[in-house]
Amino acid sequence: MHLTRRQLLGSSGIAAAPLLLAGCGFVPSAAKRTSSTGTLSFTTWGTDAELAGFRKAIAGFEKANPGSKVDLNAVPYEQMFSNIDAQLQAGNPPDVFRVPYYTFGAYAGQGQLLDLSKHLPSGFADRFTPQAWAAVQNGGKPFGVPHHTDTSAILYNKQALDDAGVTDIPTRLDDAWTWQQFRAVAQRLRRAQPDAKYPFGVNWQGNGVTRWLSWLFQSDGRFLTEDLSAAAIDSNAGRAAVDFTKSFFPDRLVPPNDSVKSSTYAADSWYNQTTAMVFSGAFAIPDATDALKFEWGATFAPRNTRAGSDFGGNALVATKAAEGKAELIAAFFAHVTEEEQMRDFCANASLLPTRADLVKDGIEFAVRPELSPVFVGQASAVQASDSGQVASPKMSAIITVLQDELERAFVGGRGTAATIAALKTGIDKAVTA
Template identity: 70%
Template sequence: MDLTRRRFLAAGTAAVAAPLALSACGGFAPAGSQASQAAGTLSFTTWGTDAELAGFRAVIAAFQQANPGTTVNLNAVPYEQMFSNIDAQIQAGNPPDVFRVPYYTFGSYAGAGQLLDLSTLLAQDFSGRFTEQAWAAVQNGGKPYGVPHHTDTSVILYNKTLLDAAGVTSVPNSPEEAWTWDQLLEVAGKLRSSLPGSKFPMAYNWQGNGVTRWLSLLFQADGRFLAEDLKAPAVDSDAGRAAVDFSKRFFADKLVPANDSVKSTTYAADTWYSQTSAMVWGGAFMLPDADKTASFEWGATYAPRKVRGGGDFGGNALVATAKAKDPALAAKFLTFATEAEQQRDFCVAASLLPTRADLVQDGIEFTVRGDLTKVFLGQARQVRASDSGQVASPSMSKIITVLKDQLEQAFVGGQSTEDTIAGLSKGIAGATGA
C-alpha cells in the first residue's frame, strides 16, 4: 500500500537569507579537486513517501555504482520521529553522516554549528546549478551548509464542479493573471452564496509547521517578517497589517471552516477531499494522493497576488553533519544527488519541484497529473531569494511558535490586527534575540 502524503501536509515549507550568497562563495574548491575515487561508508537518515524512498534508493544505487567500494546505508524513519532522533544522535556524538531537512528547520542546525561547512568541498561553480531562491535556502553566514535537493510551493487546487455551480467557469492560466486578493474574495463570495452552510469556499494549508505558508500572503503584500540582518522584526508594516486583515476575513466571512485554524488537527486537504471546501492551497506533493482520493473533477491554478506574486518555498535540503566521518565523501554524495539526471528522476516520480536552474528552465513533467506541472513551476518562480532566505534563518524554529500563537489568536481568538502585529513583533524579537 502506498504511503499517503496527507500526513506530511503540515511538515513542509520555506528557506534562507536575503541575497546572502547567490553566486559562488569565495574560497570554494576548484572543480575536480575532490578525490576521483571515493571509497568508504556513509549513513543517510531520511523520512519519505514510498515514491521518495524509491527515489533515494535509486540515487544511492547509482552513486555506489559510480564509486566502487562505497556504501551508503539508508535509514528511513517516520517523519514524526525524524528530528527527535537526529537531535538525540547529535547530542550523543553519533549523528548520521547525511540527513534530509526542511528549509525552515535548516537554519537552526546550521546556526548551532551542527552542519558541515561545504565551502571548500564543492566545485567553484557549484552554486550556478541552482535558482537564486534555492541557493539562498542553504546559506548561513554567507556559506553553504547543505544542497537544495528539491522544493515545493502551494497553488490553489479546485473542485471544478463546485466552481461551475457558482458561476466560476474559468481560472487564471499564468502567474501574471493570478487572481488579485480582491478577485479571490469575489470568487470566494460567489462560492459562499452557492454552497450550503456546511460547505466552504476554501481551506488554507497553514496547519502545524505549515504556518510558514501564511508568510506567502505577507510576501504577496511585498512585506517581510525579518529585516535584512535576519534578526530585527519587520512585520510591523502596512504589508503586515494587510496580510493579517486579509487572512482574518477568511474566518470572519466564513470562507473557510472554523477548524481551518493554524493549530487545527484537521488538515486543509482533508476538507477538500471530502468536498467540504471547494478550493484548497496545496503543494505538488499532494498530486498522487489527490489522483487516488478525489472523487470529483479537479484542477489547479495559481496562488493570488497583491503588490506582487509570492509563495512558500517548501521542500527539503540534504545536509552533512559537522561530525561526518568522511566529509569529502559526504560532499560528493550531496553533489551527486543534485546532478540533473538524479534530480529530474526524483522530482518527476515524487511530484516535487527541481531546484536546478536548468531543470526549472527546461521544465519537467510529473508522472501523476503532468498537465499541472507548469502551474507549480510557474508558482515557484514567484518566490524571491529574499523571501526564502528569511524562512531558513537560524531562529525560524522559534519564530514558527510565535506565528502559531499569534495567528491562532487573530483567527479564532478575536485578537485585533494591531495586537497581532505587536505580538508578532515582540515574539520575533524574542526568538532572534534582537
Template identity: 60%
Template sequence: MQLSRRAFLAATGAVAAPLLLPGCGFVGGSGGSGSGTGAEGTLTFTTWGTDAELAGFRSAIEAFQQANDGATVELNAVPYEQMFTNIDAQLQAGNPPDIFRVPYYTFGAYAGAGQLLDLSPHLSDGVQDQFTDTAWAAVQNDGSPFGLPHHTDTSAILYNRTLLDAAGITDVPTSVEDAWTWDELGQVADRLKAGLPSGTYPFAYNWQGNGVTRWLSLLFQADGAFLDSDQRTPLIDSDAGRSAVEFSSSFFRNGWVPDTDTTTSSTYAADTWFSGTVAMVWSGAFQVPDADSTADFEWGVTYAPVGVRGGGDFGGNALVATQATGQPELAASFLEFVTAREQMQAFCQAASLLPTRPDLLDGSLSFDVRPETTDVFVGQAGQVQPQDAAQVASPSMSAIIPVLKTQLDAAFLGSQDAATTVTNMAQGIADATGA
C-alpha cells in the same frame, strides 16, 4: 503499501520502522564531483520519505556506488514523526549520521548551532550556479552553504471543478500573469459562499502545524518581510504585515473558511477538500498523486493570488552533512551527485516535487502523475523571491513558528486586531532571535 500523501502530511509515518537499506535498481546516472572519482568509504544517510521519494534515493545511491567503486551509502529510512527526535538525540550523543534530510524552515537551527558541515571547502567550482538564486539563499548561514537544496514545493490552489461550476465559477486563471488579485479572490469566495450548499465553504488554507510558515506567502504578496537580511531583526510590524493579517483574518470574518481552519487545528486543510467540505485548498504539488487516486470529483489547479506582488512559500527539503562526519569530501561528493540534473529530474517527476535547478525549469520537467499540473506549480514557484527564502532559513525559525501560530490564531478567532497582532509578532520574533 502505497503511502497516502495526506497521511504523510499529517506526519503519520513514511515507513514502518528504521532500517538500513542499500540502493537498488537504477539504470544510468550522472553526477557532480562524486561521478567517477573513485572515492572510497561509507556514509550513513537518514531520511523520511514517501514510497516514491525513498525509491528515488535508493536509485541515486545505487548510481553513486556504481560511479565510485569502494563507496557505500547506507540509507536509514525512518518515519517523519520520529525523524528529528532521532537526529537531535544522535547529535547530542555525538553519533549523528553523515548526511540527513531537513526542511528549509528547520535547516537554520542546525546550521546556526554549528551542527552542520560548511561545504565551502568541499564543493566543486561553480556548484552555486547549478541552483536557482532562491534555492541557494535557503541553504546559507553567515554567507556559506551548509547544505544543498534538493527540491522545493510551493502552494498553488487545488479546486473542485464540480463545486465551482455549480456556483457559476467557470473561469480560473491559466497563467501566473492572470492570477486572481486579493480582491478578485474575495469576489470568487463571495460567489462560492452564496452558491455552495450549506456546510460547504469557499476554501481552506494549509497553515496547520509547522505549515504556519505558509501564511508568510500572504506577507510576501503584500511585499512585506518578517526578518531583516541579518535573519534576526523583525520587520513584520509594518503596513505590509498589517495588510497580510487583515486579509487572512477576513477569511474567518467573511465565512470563507471553516471556523476550524486555524493554524492549531487538528484537521488538515487538504482533508476538508477531499471530503468536499471546501471548494478550493492551498496545497503543494506533492498532493497531486493523492488527488489523482483519491478525489471522487473533477479537479484542477490554479495559481495562488497576487497582492502587491506575487509570492509563495518556499517549502521542500535540503540535504546536509553533519559537522561530525569523518568523510567530508565523500559526503559533499554524494550531495553534489544527488542534486545533479538527471538525479533531480527523476526524483521530482516521480514524487511530484519541484526542482531547485534552473536547467529543469525550462519545460523539461513533467510529473509522472497529472503532468498537466507541472507548469502551474513551476510557475507558482517562480514567484518566490530569494529574500523570502533566506528569511525562512533563519537559525531561530523553530522558535518563531510558535509566535506566528499564537498571534495569528488570536487574530483569526477575533480576539486581536491586525495592528496588535503584528506588534506582538515583532516582540515575539525579537525574543526568539535575541535581537
C-alpha cells in the same frame, strides 16, 4: 515505511554548471581528483515514491564510485527529528540527513552541520535557483544542498466552481487572481454553497504556519530584517497580510476549524468536499488522483503587490561529525543534484526541482503532468529574500510566535494592530534569545 502524501500535508510547513562524477571519484576542480570511497549513513523519511527515488540515486552513485556505499535509514516523519536530536546529543549522528528548509537554520546556527564551502567546487551554486541556494546559507556559507522544493497553489473542485459560475480559471502566473478577485470568487462560492460547505481551506496547520508568510510576501513584505537580526513585520505589508487573512473567518470563507492550531488539515475538508478549493503542494497530486472521485484541477495562488509563495521542500545536510568524510559527502551531494537524478526524483514524487535549468525547461510529473506548469510557475514566485528569511537559525522559535499570535487573530478575533505588535515583540525576542 509507507507514508502517503496526504499524511505529509501538514508536516512538509523553487544555466547550471554541472559537476563531474567520473569513474571512481568526484572531480572538484580540473587540478585535483579526490577519493570518493567509504560508507555514508543517510537518514530520511519519505513517501514510497521519494524513498524509491533515493534508492535509485544511491545505486547510481555507488556504481559511478566503486568502493563507495550509502546506507539508507528510512524512519517515520514523526520520529525523524527527535531521533536526530538524540543522536546529535549522544555524539553518534548519521553522516547525512534530510531536513525541511524551515528547520535547517536551527541545526546550522547551532554548529551541528558541516560547512560545505571548502568541499564544493567553484561554480557549484550556479546549478541552483537563487532562492534555493539562499535557503541553505548560514553566515554566507552553504551548510547543505537544496534537493527539491514544493510550494502551495490552489486545487479546486471543478463542479463546485462551475455551480458558482466561476469558469475563468487562471492558466498563467501573470494572470493569477488578485486578492480582490480571489475574494470575489470566494464570495460567489459562499453564496452558491450550503452553510455547511465553505469556499476554501488554507494549509497553514502545524509547522505549515510558515505558509502564512506567502500572504506577507505577496504584499512585498518581510518578517525579518535583511541581516535576520530583528523583526520587520511592522509594516504596511504586514498589516495588509494580517488584515486580509483574518477576515477569512468572520466572513465564513474558510471552515471554523481551519485555524493554524487545528488538528484537522485543510486537505481533509477538500477531500470530503466540505471546501471547494484548498491551498496545497504538488506532492498531494498522486494521492488525490488515486482517492478523489470528482473532477479537479489546479491554479495559481493569488497575488497582491506581487506574486509570492512559500518555499517548501527539503535540503540534504551533513553533520559536523562527518567532516572526515567531507569529500565523499560532496560527491554524493553532487550526484543527487545532477540534472538526471533531480528530474527523475521530482517527476516521480511530484516535487519541484531546485536546479535552474530544470526550472527554466520545466519537468513533467509522472501523475497529472498537465499540472506541472502550475506548480513550477508558482515556485518561480519565490524570491531569494523570501527563502533566505526562512533559513534563519531562529526559525523554530519564530514558528511558535506565528502559531500563537495568528491563532489569537483568527480564532480570538484580536485586531490587526494588536496582532502586528505581538508578532513584532515575539519575533524580536525569538531572534535575540
